[in-house]
């Protein structure tokens with residue numbers, strides 16, 4: 001039974017879960033019907049607030065997500081969650097376990113949880129994460145929460161995707177800046193120290209405070225006051241204040257025209273990354289093995305090879 | 321030209337109060353090693369929860385691990401819920417401690433295949449792969 005893109009698009013616009021799920025599958029699998037669906041629903045997007053949740057492995061991102069969803073539901077918001085976990089670089093397989101912590105929302109029709117494998121993409125997201133956000137946006141979800149892979153250093157692609165980035169740190173990952181790496185410090189809109197029930201909370205909190213202070217001195221855009229919040233996600237503590245802060249950030253973005261400018265930046269990033277992918281695919285198919293072989297055998301250096309390929313590509317597109 | 325790749329997506333779940341986790345973990349890792357995307361729902365699921373997750377995740381296969389009885393009620397119910405949700409085309413497989421005499425009941429109710437104690441994970445992988453190849457061929461036709 002071959003499903004048609006137009007049907008799926010109409011059904012997802014009407015809010016049908018199975019249709020949204022199928023559209024995301026097509027986009028994730030790079031099935032040509034995926035972009036067809038997106039084309040049909042794209043005009044209906046642009047309303048949802050995309051919230052990124054990132055932090056080191058095991059920081060409590062999923063547990064916190066679960067509590068934030070509960071809080072949003074109390075406030076009558078419909079929420080979609082995109083939970084990204086790493087795919088094996090060797091087999092392509094993945095174990096996606098984030099939804100284990102979100103079980104209590106399984107039967108709530110106002111919550112849609114989708115797990116995605118990174119499928120070879122670095123940066124903490126899958127290449128389909130943008131697309132999945134657009135699908136959920138078109139389905140009318142108010143909040144789209146994206147839980148990234150547990151990040152190490154500066155795999156912070158989520159910043160280019162989210163309107164609001166929440167960064168989670170935890171005590172006990174070492175007393176240096178281990179808790180949150182420098183790249184993350186510059187990126188977040190809201191900081192949370194989770195596992196505040198653990199030893200070392202005070203030290204981690206102080207350290208984060210210091211780093212935010214330093215950031216305030218270096219970052220020129222100081223209009224948004226970056227909050228530092230405390231949470232014990234495992235007990236549901238702190239969720240209300242975090243949801244308040246996320247709402248305040250949305251209001252701030254709206255008030256300063258930044259919601260639109262961040263949305264524009266996201267759109268731009270997505271277009272450029274699609275262009276990069278498409279060009280890279282085409283470069284590989286055009287250049288074939290010949291140029292690569294000359295590089296391998298040291299007859300041609302990599303820069304010259306790249307230039308040749310780009311020249312061929314521009315020749316092709318000019319002729320087309 | 322973009323590459324069109326469809327890894328098999330499998331939901332693995334445990335129903336009710338059954339807390340035996342070894343089998344489902346072993347299966348999860350075997351499927352991951354075979355290049356499949358495995359989504360865990362965790363323990364203490366109801367058939368309704370598993371059905372909702374299967375639809376949201378748009379998986380191809382729903383796998384239930386059951387070692388604490390109750391499967392003659394919960395599995396037929398899950399099969400029915402999946403059909404009602406328009407997800408009857410997903411493969412439904414089960415494993416664990418399932419007595420011989422229960423198997424016909426489950427198969428009758430819509431469980432496609434049962435793998436009990438001692439099943440070789442390679443056979444499970446091979447079964448899923450051949451089912452998937454056939455499904456892809458049908459879709460392409």
Ligand code: B12
Nearest residue numbers: 338339340341342343383385387388389415416436437439
């Ligand atoms: C280890 C064990 C425990 C451990 C579990 C630890 C854990 N975290 O998992 C502990 C001690 C906690 C435990 C507790 C209990 N257990 Co116990 N336990 C076992 C035991 C000895 C081994 C199970 C196991 O891990 N096997 C190894 C794995 C790899 O095998 P497997 O799960 O069967 O999986 C294989 C296949 O079945 C298949 N498979 C499994 N799942 C799936 C899923 C899919 C999708 C597919 C395709 C395939 C597949 O593939 C796997 C690889 O071959 C079995 C006896 C037995 N021989 O099975 C009893 C057994 C399952 N337990 C039993 C009982 C009764 C209990 C208790 C009720 C005991 C009690 N009175 O307190 C409690 C209840 C726990 C609960 N609430 O569920 C009974 C169940 C009887 C029944 N179903 O009618 C058994 C059969 C023992 C017996 N002979 O009486 N148990």
Ligand SMILES: Nc1nc2c(ncn2[C@@H]2O[C@H](COP(=O)(O)OP(=O)(O)OP(=O)(O)O)[C@@H](O)[C@H]2O)c(=O)[nH]1
Nearest residue numbers: 057058059060061062063150194195231232233234
């Ligand atoms: N003590 C304590 N433990 C917590 C808290 N929040 C989460 N945990 C535990 O931390 C562990 C990891 O939680 P997850 O929510 O899975 O963490 P995660 O960041 O999503 O993990 P990955 O997705 O694997 O990177 C679990 O055992 C949680 O129960 C907390 O506030 N206090």
Ligand SMILES: [Mg+2]
Nearest residue numbers: 061062098147
């Ligand atoms: Mg997680």
